[in-house]
């Protein structure tokens with residue numbers, strides 16, 4: 234019954250590489266954000282990309298769905314090159330994706346129900362509204378928000394928005410879901426619910442998953458493979474144990490949440506806090 | 518120094534190219550959408566927001582223009598004993614120039630600002646990316662309904678402005694300044710041709726299209742942050758205003774040429 238609203242665009246299925254990035258470089262002006270990166274995202278697996286804020290995680294994940302185009306390098310979806318396609322061709326391919334944006338990116342002018350059925354309406358003609366209502370209810374129940382159908386995004390908390398956005402991302406039952414910091418800004422319990430949900434989607438539906446995060450608890454819990462980005466390069470790649478025992482000092486600092494010696498030195502050098510503060514007499 | 522000028526020139530040219538591409542895509546998408554009933558509800562919503570709610574502003578603008586013209590022009594004409602020609606002067610000015618231009622300027626402020634702010638906010642909160650990520654063309658979903666609503670409704674709003682300008686001018690001339698009503702209308706009817714009114718209305722299509730395209734483009738290319746949105750709105754307003762005035766001049770030249778060749782021939786026949 235629900236099959237009707239699912240993807241029916243057939244594409245040749247193929248080897249294990251669901252997504253492949255080859256020698257990708259991205260610059261904004263002179264700022265090189267991604268520097269010659271290559272990686273393969275395996276079908277049915279969960280790949281987690283970690284790295285400090287501003288290291289280019291969002292930029293990387295947006296290249297996987299061709300929302301951004303590389304300066305050089307290639308991106309393949311199921312062995313088909315997508316980084317050079319035009320938007321019309323991409324629109325068909327993108328229906329196979331779900332994308333959870335960092336801030337949710339819900340449409341302010343639409344309520345929760347309308348937000349969730351947006352992708353359905355764009356790609357199918359809705360004939361049976363009762364069925365769609367049930368679908369919305371089911372998707373909302375999955376993220377623990379059944380009953381919020383008529384709310385507008387402005388009246389939801391940040392975490393609730395993110396969960397509605399997740400419900401919207403899985404509305405078309407995508408084969409691949411990209412999550413941009415799904416647990417950031419959620420309380421630990423909610424964060425764990427999202428982790429469980431990501432695992433459930435991957436286990437039950439065989440969804441290929443890419444998660445970008447700096448939440449190591451979440452990364453260890455859901456990852457089949459963890460990739461660490463630093464200065465535009467991949468400096469570590471492997472399963473959770475491999476990362477835990479990785480010899481690279483930057484990886485160790487990041488996963489343990491330690492400040493580097495250089496940063497500490499700056500703090501020590503700048504003297505006492507009061508010296509760095511403005512005092513009322515400075516303004517007289 | 519030369520480097521800076523060079524870089525500015527390059528970025529200016531590439532921005533122009535980007536804008537031209539945006540306009541082209543919007544036109545194509547608009548033509549396509551006319552055939553698909555799915556966009557009709559969206560267009561309808563935008564028509565309400567853009568058109569219906571602008572009616573009071575535009576009518577007030579028109580009325581004041583007409584009334585002010587009457588007050589200002591009366592002394593000069595009365596000095597020459599031509600006060601009964603006041604009607605033709607007011608009505609021609611309102612219908613041909615002031616009604617369309619000032620209505621468009623008000624719309625650039627009221628509608629253009631709102632469009633840029635809305636789309637700019639959607640851009641910086643990744644809502645436009647979200648539309649793309651779900652396999653929908655944001656130009657088709659966001660720009661086309663707004664573009665078509667502006668294109669179709671600006672001429673209508675100009676007619677409102679014209680009407681109110683004519684009524685305002687008549688009100689001041691006849692009731693305030695005591696000009697004979699019949700003479701006022703007779704001179705007006707002889708002086709104002711259908712051609713003059715059509716010019717004003719045709720201008721409306723161009724002004725509406727310019728306002729919509731510029732405002733949407735500025736929203737789509739808006740920089741991050743609340744400051745970015747504010748800046749985009751200001752830039753959109755200034756750009757709309759200048760293009761309205763420039764278009765008005767260009768159209769005046771073109772229409773004059775057309776008038777001289779065709780309309781006079783027709784009246785000879």
Ligand SMILES: Nc1ncnc2c1ncn2[C@@H]1O[C@H](COP(=O)(O)OP(=O)(O)O)[C@@H](O)[C@H]1O
Nearest residue numbers: 261264266284285286287288289290291292293
């Ligand atoms: N549209 C853009 N224009 C210019 N610079 C950008 C743009 N998007 C991202 N950047 C830059 O790319 C870098 C990485 O950003 P991002 O991928 O958002 O980091 P994060 O890892 O926190 O998600 C930042 O230095 C940011 O300034």
Ligand SMILES: [Mg+2]
Nearest residue numbers: 290291335413
């Ligand atoms: Mg990010």
